Amino acid sequence: MPEGPEVECTRLSLQAIFNKKIKQIQFTNLSQKYKKYRFKQKELDIFEDKKIKTIERKGKFLMWIFNFEKVILNHLGMSGKWIFVEENEENPSHAKVIIKFHELKQKVVFDDVRNFGQFRVFESYETILRHDPIRKIGIDGLALPFPIDTFLTELKRSNYINREIGDILLDQKLVAGIGNIYRSEALFQAKINPTKLVENLSPNERKKLGHAISDTLHRALESQGSSFNIQPFQTPFREEGSAQQWHKVYGKQDQLCQVCETEIVAIKNKGRRIFFCPKCQK
DNA sequence: CCGCTGGCCTGCGAGC
DNA sequence: TGCTCGCAGGCCAGCG
Structure with a gap:
């Protein structure tokens, strides 16, 4: 679905979650149907109590930068979107990732119908820059x-x-x-x-x-x-x-x-x- | 290094 | 009504 402008719109809205203390980042049960997310919850557990410092956009990729060394590479694929969801509200039907914050009532949910999206943890900023799609990206x-x-x-x-x-x-x-x-x-x-x-x-x-x-x-x-x-x-x-x-x-x-x-x-x-x-x- | 093909996925509308 | 088919804004591994 989204091209550069849509990804940038998403990034701008997500500024609302910068510098908020994370309660939990969680892969949903549904996400565990798919190999790319399966058995990876452990990689997300270490984000508890950390904060998103900023999100950079590289083409259609979003690079999530935190107040510690890990970086998350996120791509919306054909149908992915981030949505703010109220506490008592039902999650969207194709939710793959849910992020909850200590200071925010709303959670933010990665909803991805066709499942072409990506949400992957990298060791560091340097590691992600060596990742081929990022390294080779053009103007x-x-x-x-x-x-x-x-x-x-x-x-x-x-x-x-x-x-x-x-x-x-x-x-x-x-x-x-x-x-x-x-x-x-x-x-x-x-x-x-x-x-x-x-x-x-x-x-x-x-x-x-x-x-x-x-x-x-x-x-x-x-x-x-x-x-x-x-x-x-x-x-x-x-x-x-x-x-x-x-x-x-x-x-x-x-x-x-x-x-x-x-x-x-x-x-x-x-x-x-x-x-x-x-x-x-x- | 390069470019191309097929695979990854779900949902919807058209046509039978 | 139900089935199959084609199609949808993207990326990537594997191959030649």
């Missing part, structure tokens, strides 16, 4: 100002030049935080056909694309993300986003382009769909 698409020069340099890497631009935009080693929705939207804004090879992009197109990525992700952040379909994104305070209201192409196959009234088309790229206007995006 943060939400970085301000967007590092356009680095983006242009990276685009010239030999492993990218003969590949389709729509394909490599999901590569978190290039720009981290782009997901399936915002790759289509960014390409539309930059007026670039997703099947165009990187080597055939003009200098102007490359610059426009960098700007479009940054602009798209920031507009999404301001809109509190995109919420639609069956399992809409919600912030921990259960607010839904409104970015879907300005989507120009994502999910709009068979509808007419708002600019030129040509029919929006969808193509498959490695099993995921890319949406674009065949006239505006040459």
Whole structure:
């Protein structure tokens, strides 16, 4: 579900639990159905009475930093969300992790329907930085100002030049935080056909694309993300986003382009769909 | 080092 | 009504 902007919205809401003394972090009974969480409660027991100092975002990953050496790597996967739940309120039906605090009535619950999420303890900050997905992560698409020069340099890497631009935009080693929705939207804004090879992009197109990525992700952040379909994104305070209201192409196959009234088309790229206007995006 | 494929999961709507 | 199928905003191990 969540891409960079949704993950950042989540991070901002979770500031409410910074510096609160933890009573318990607990894997739910349901979570024990799954290998990645099974028999790992012991790793969470040591967090009792500790505090979350801050949460850093690396692309779509959240790194939880505490007032001792351990670090937790958390990924929302396709359907994960953190939700504040009242003491007497029932847990969401796919709760995997529950965190309770001494000073807070509410607990915070990691609810993850499709179970693609991650919640893993690492020994230290240094250990997590050596973890491959973190170590290899590219430019943060939400970085301000967007590092356009680095983006242009990276685009010239030999492993990218003969590949389709729509394909490599999901590569978190290039720009981290782009997901399936915002790759289509960014390409539309930059007026670039997703099947165009990187080597055939003009200098102007490359610059426009960098700007479009940054602009798209920031507009999404301001809109509190995109919420639609069956399992809409919600912030921990259960607010839904409104970015879907300005989507120009994502999910709009068979509808007419708002600019030129040509029919929006969808193509498959490695099993995921890319949406674009065949006239505006040459 | 690289890129690609299949696997990990549940829930929903379409079509039969 | 119930079944199967395809599809959904992502990552990663294993392979060539």
